[in-house]
Amino acid sequence: MKRLLSLLTLATALVAPAVSASEEIRLDTAPIDVRDLASLQAGARTFVNYCLNCHSASMMRYNRLGDIGLTEAQIKDNLMFTAEKTGELMTVALSRKDAKEWLGVAPPDLSVIARSRGADWLYTYMRGFYRDRNAASGWNNTAFPNVSMPHVLWQLQGERILKEEIVKDASGKELRDEHGLPRKQMRFETAAAGTLTPIEYDIVARDLVNYLVWMAEPNQVTRKQVGVVVMFALFLLIALTYFLYREFWKDVH
Numbered sequence: 001m002k003r004l005l006s007l008l009t010l011a012t013a014l015v016a017p018a019v020s021a022s023e024e025i026r027l028d029t030a031p032i033d034v035r036d037l038a039s040l041q042a043g044a045r046t047f048v049n050y051c052l053n054c055h056s057a058s059m060m061r062y063n064r065l066g067d068i069g070l071t072e073a074q075i076k077d078n079l080m081f082t083a084e085k086t087g088e089l090m091t092v093a094l095s096r097k098d099a100k101e102w103l104g105v106a107p108p109d110l111s112v113i114a115r116s117r118g119a120d121w122l123y124t125y126m127r128g129f130y131r132d133r134n135a136a137s138g139w140n141n142t143a144f145p146n147v148s149m150p151h152v153l154w155q156l157q158g159e160r161i162l163k164e165e166i167v168k169d170a171s172g173k174e175l176r177d178e179h180g181l182p183r184k185q186m187r188f189e190t191a192a193a194g195t196l197t198p199i200e201y202d203i204v205a206r207d208l209v210n211y212l213v214w215m216a217e218p219n220q221v222t223r224k225q226v227g228v229v230v231m232f233a234l235f236l237l238i239a240l241t242y243f244l245y246r247e248f249w250k251d252v253h
């Protein structure tokens with residue numbers, strides 16, 4: 001029993017810092033809508049051109065893109081660069097062994113990354129890259145500190161620097177936290193402009209996250225629609241059962 005309590009205490013000590021660290025990250029709300037086919041198609045294009053080079057989606061087949069309004073010809077001509085048949089899985093030629101040897105870590109499969117991380121985290125991550133001279137790749141991320149992945153969309157967004165500044169009130173007085181230390185906030189400063197404006201880049205990030213959320217569960221819209229119908233049918237059956245109950249027992253009561 002003592003050994004079990006010791007293991008539980010150790011597990012709590014290991015998990016607590018991770019939880020508190022994740023709570024410090026302020027996530028942006030991802031304005032996604034998996035019913036928006038135009039957004040999903042744009043997100044699929046970004047995913048194939050920028051993500052599928054290193055990250056695979058081994059639980060998704062190309063022909064499922066027909067569910068977002070793409071024809072087989074459009075899929076073959078615009079989205080299939082490493083496969084011949086639309087029934088093939090979205091895999092990459094880079095093996096996990098070679099990836100770990102060349103990159104230091106194997107890029108994770110993105111099939112269900114949205115189920116694991118959540119849409120808000122992914123949206124914050126795609127908008128949180130900044131230049132960091134101390135990082136091996138030259139990039140860092142506010143949502144994923146010391147991330148190994150470089151900013152693959154930097155040409156679109158441009159280069160940014162993370163600046164730390166002290167928070168002040170309207171009179172110019174420095175605000176302090178509960179420990180009496182100056183309150184600080186982080187903000188991005190553009191070092192080099194990208195090919196897109198900040199709003200345009202946010203749309204690209206939104207579309208990409210929207211596609212990742214759809215890819216994690218392509219049938220989610222149908223599932224929710226069926227769920228509404230089932231709940232309506234259940235409520236209807238409950239009402240019918242109640243009236244049937246009253247009819248059977250009206251002479252007794």
